[in-house]
Amino acid sequence: MLAAHEVGYAYRGGRPVLEEVSVSVTPGRGLALVGESGAGKTTLLRLLLGLARPASGRVLFDGAELNPRDRAFRRAVQPVFQDPYSSLDPRRRAGRIVSEPLRSLGLLAPGSRAARREEAAERVAEALRSVGLPADAARRYPHEFSGGQRQRVAIARAIVSGPRVLLADEPVSALDVTTRVRVVELLGGLAETHGVTVVVVSHDLAVVAALCADTAVIERGRVVEQGRTADVLGAPSHPYTRRLLDSVPRLSRAARLGPP
Numbered sequence: 001m002l003a004a005h006e007v008g009y010a011y012r013g014g015r016p017v018l019e020e021v022s023v024s025v026t027p028g029r030g031l032a033l034v035g036e037s038g039a040g041k042t043t044l045l046r047l048l049l050g051l052a053r054p055a056s057g058r059v060l061f062d063g064a065e066l067n068p069r070d071r072a073f074r075r076a077v078q079p080v081f082q083d084p085y086s087s088l089d090p091r092r093r094a095g096r097i098v099s100e101p102l103r104s105l106g107l108l109a110p111g112s113r114a115a116r117r118e119e120a121a122e123r124v125a126e127a128l129r130s131v132g133l134p135a136d137a138a139r140r141y142p143h144e145f146s147g148g149q150r151q152r153v154a155i156a157r158a159i160v161s162g163p164r165v166l167l168a169d170e171p172v173s174a175l176d177v178t179t180r181v182r183v184v185e186l187l188g189g190l191a192e193t194h195g196v197t198v199v200v201v202s203h204d205l206a207v208v209a210a211l212c213a214d215t216a217v218i219e220r221g222r223v224v225e226q227g228r229t230a231d232v233l234g235a236p237s238h239p240y241t242r243r244l245l246d247s248v249p250r251l252s253r254a255a256r257l258g259p260p
């Protein structure tokens with residue numbers, strides 16, 4: 001459905017950030033991209049979103065070279081960003097924010113202005129319901145929601161067009177722990193009920209295990225290990241993955257004990 005085939009990428013004048021990276025998204029199987037900070041995960045997500053073009057290799061959507069202007073692609077592949085504070089326009093009501101993809105992708109049936117507005121309102125209400133927000137949330141501005149609710153608004157905007165893939169970059173890392181669990185459950189539920197496949201960048205391996213059947217481990221711009229999440233995290237074959245897993249108990253122990 002969506003794949004990177006031996007892609008390479010470098011930011012202007014810099015060293016390569018990705019080298020010969022191949023990953024593919026299989027319908028119904030969430031894919032996690034994990035690796036240390038700076039490994040290139042976000043850059044890979046940007047290539048899969050068509051926000052940047054690979055310097056070498058190819059990004060394919062439904063078997064053909066990805067064209068970011070292709071409406072079918074823009075409808076099918078939607079982003080969810082890390083920080084719902086900065087990804088939602090503070091001057092617009094949630095209803096307007098969530099309906100934006102319907103307008104920009106021309107998904108409203110042709111008809112009178114009033115009929116289109118009514119259709120948009122119905123589809124927005126349905127998307128808001130799907131993410132567990134009341135329909136009257138449409139009238140509120142982003143600052144009138146909690147962080148978790150704001151991320152739900154962002155997810156409603158991502159699903160309103162009926163996408164096949166959600167590309168989510170650290171979708172819950174800006175949230176507190178309890179809210180995080182709820183939003184992960186929401187994403188997992190949407191994957192089942194709406195048939196969307198999630199591609200998630202996360203440093204939280206619990207999130208990865210909950211959402212993704214497959215995992216690719218990236219170290220300094222290269223995929224060093226990939227396969228079923230249960231295998232990759234359960235019995236890692238690459239020393240880098242083992243180090244990544246080893247750092248988890250250390251981190252949670254440190255968090256429990258607090259500063260020395």
Ligand SMILES: Nc1ncnc2c1ncn2[C@@H]1O[C@H](COP(=O)(O)OP(=O)(O)OP(=O)(O)O)[C@@H](O)[C@H]1O
Pocket residue numbers: 011012014017035036037038039040041042043044
């Ligand atoms: N706009 C940019 N211009 C130049 N270099 C960049 C830019 N964005 C990222 N980089 C560099 O590219 C490399 C990969 O960054 P990227 O954000 O893809 O990593 P990441 O694995 O997502 O890291 P993190 O987990 O910290 O978000 C890093 O060395 C980073 O410094």
